[in-house]
Amino acid sequence: MFYKVSRLFALSVFTALIIIPSLVVVFGSFKSDLEIYDRPVAPPIDWTIANYQRLFRDSNIETSFMNSVMVTLSSVVLTLILASFASFGIARIVHASGKFLFALFSLGLAIPAATSIIAIFELFVRFNLTNSLPGLVLINIASTLPVSIFILTAFFKQIPNELYESASIDGASAFRLYRSIALQLSRPSMSAVAIFLFVIIWNDLLYPLLLITQQDKKTLPLSMLDYRGEYSTSFSMIFTAVMVASLPMIIMYVMMQRSFVAGLTAGAVKG
């Protein structure tokens, strides 16, 4: 009895802690500024899309949105290709150098990427890669390779050698083995890694902040920091930006809850 009551209480509190802030944002984006301070939690009296109209008219959010889409998609696809190549190589090497390569990439998991920002900045300035979306893609790939390779190698190692051997006897090349066996079998792991990468790259602030200053090159999280300053007195505008920036993730989460949860926890625990 005591357990049941405390369970219900604990679950209700946490549920409220998630739902109320979410409603504040959703409702807030459809409210006038006056109303959001007056009745922050209640639904809007007059639903209005004026905030959205104003945001798209006055700000560069469309550009930032497109930058985020381009950077995220390219980073995820390229990381997946490079990481699955490397993992396949590592998993197929039997002698000690496979272990060494794996250890080398795993080293990256122990060093938080944020500690290297000074050298990264210096390097990017020297090669003229600041304020460049391809530059941002490059650093995203480098920083997410360790975790991706870690997860994919673990999976590729589980594929029985006999599969490869019988294909080799039939004359399949290494690339053919990679494409027709490893990739085919690893679809669930690949999609888990893809989702994990998608979320962290879409949401990342550190690298854009470090490398991008030009307005038309900014990604969403970086532009949102500007809106925070610009609309400091207008939380309904800020929440409208939060809605626009989060919507792609929310739609994907609602559609693919299971893969999202699996991908984000796999990436988290192994990273």
Place this chain on the structure above:
Amino acid sequence: MTVPALVIYSSLYLYPALSNLRYSLTRWDGFTEPEFVGLRNFTNALTNDDLFTKVLGNNVEFSLLVVIFQTGFSLLFATMLVKNTRASVFLRTLYFFPTILSSVSVAMIWAFLYDPNFGAINVFFKFIGLDSFALNWLGSETATLRAIAFTQIWFHTGQMMVVYIAGLQQIPQELYEAAEVDGATRWQQFKAVTWPMILPTTAVVMAYTTIQSFRAFDLVYAMTQGGPNNSSNIFVTLIYLTAFNEFRFGYAAMQSIYMIAFILFLTGVQRRVLRTRY
């Protein structure tokens, strides 16, 4: 096939990490030639830098709060939602939800909720008559670090809960049945079965949460930029601010080295403690 990944990783991950060692021995503003100063940065930080000591203390407090409460809450909710009922599955999905948001969005949501005048939190405290709890959450030197820690816990508890649920579902059901036959209460079952069986998962969760708390750059930067008066400044934000607001690149590189050493030390200690107990 490993070569392309290896090239990018070595040049943009390992090389910058190693460069830190070199830069940390210099005095350098990022523009002119670095000047070699030996270990002076390292000794200065420990003997003659109040800010560094303060940030070290902040980071310890922040990480302790986050690790203890996030691990505790995620285990608590995991045990409550471990059964695959419809309601449990729904609540799991809901609790996991903040994980997919960006730190910047989360920072803005909580900046509104924490607002001293119209924020939902103070409105709530005043409503139930606890006016003394209505603080200036992101504006006072005593409350800010804790307010951000709470946001971080809110942000990631659901994610760690899912990790715990996966671990809990591995525990053989017979153990609980046997305990029940012996008349064990719920709490006794937790102590005798769940806790020892889940210890390996706890080790993973705590190690990850520790590292995650050190990496909380996005959240702290978007909420307060380390303020007011550096009261919410932690290592990652300090490194960024030292380098890009004060242009002391060599000194910031030194701070990075200390941060890595500190993380390795902490995760090493955790691993040892949890292994010997287990």
